[in-house]
Amino acid sequence: MYFVNMYHISVCLVSLVELINTLTAVTVIHPANISAPRMWVKEGDIMTLECSVSDTKISDGPRHMYLCKDGTGILMSMLLKENDTSFKVDNITTKDSGKYSCVYSHKKMLPREVNATGEDSVFIHVYGPHTVHPALISGEKSLISEGATLQLECQITHGELPEELFLYLCKNGVGRLVEPVMNSTHAIFRIGCITRHDSGNYSCVLAEEQTPMKVQGEGANLFYISVSSEDSKAGDEPRTPCSGNVFRILCSIAVLIVAVVVLSSGRICQQKDVCEEKEEA
Secondary structure, three states, X not given: OHHHHHHHHHHHHHHHHHHHHHXXXXXXXXXXXXXXXXOEEEOOOOEEEEEEOOOOOOOOOOEEEEEEEOOEEEEEEEEOOOOEEEEEEOOOOHHHOEEEEEEEEOOOOOHHHOEOOOOOOEEEEEEOOOOOEEEEEEEOOOEEEOXXXXXXXEEOOOOOOOOOEEEEEEEOOEEOOOOOXXXXXXXXXXXXXXXXXXXXXEEEEXXXXXXXXXXXXOOOOOEEEEEEOOOOOOOXXXXXXXXXXXXHHHHHHHHHHHHHHHHHHHHHHHHHHHHHHHHHO
8 A cells, every 4th residue: 555655656757747848838937148240120111130049959840030120029020940030010100219138938829928037138219200319428538618719529329320310419418519429329518618608408319310409318428517617706797718719810901901991091192192193294
């Protein structure tokens, strides 16, 4: 009787272990790798994402690869002997912007049932004619004297700058008319002879080419600029390098005017002497 009970117990234990193994095999989701040819995709174009398996310890057999957006599955593809696959999303919109990753499992599930993230991820930006994307801003100092030159640097957060997009410098959420020095990842903005009116919160955004004053939005971070005039006295106009330049320009104009008057007077006198000589003759 004792041996019979032990036999039934052992059978139950074996069955329980098999059930646990089966359930474990069903629920295990493995992380995969992802890559993207382009991180910035224009609205209406095709978005291509590539997923691959690098874990060789996993047993062979059919695998189901899932493309996840912000941690939730959206598409599925079956892998037989290959270790990679591509997902293509047609006619994308700005709503398709987000963080993408890949995972796979041996059991087929509906994509929406998958809630996981992969080994790595890529952030896809979908841009259109009316979209504004945040960028990073940095500067050497936030307190600057009136009349100096303000220099700020704008930089995108992912990938290289697409040809259709431009970096704009915004003050208090509105674009400034400043021509930048640009390359593939960042732009430098310089504002000369700044005044106290230039104080405010500055940020950088990405948008398609348009008049800077029409660009509205705030970047990934803010950089506050405070313009001071410490050497100006109460009730007096502050003397700045810009005012000195203006003074020198006005002096130059005055000298030119005097020179023109002197030359004109000399010419008039010469004409008068010639006329008198003619009359005497």
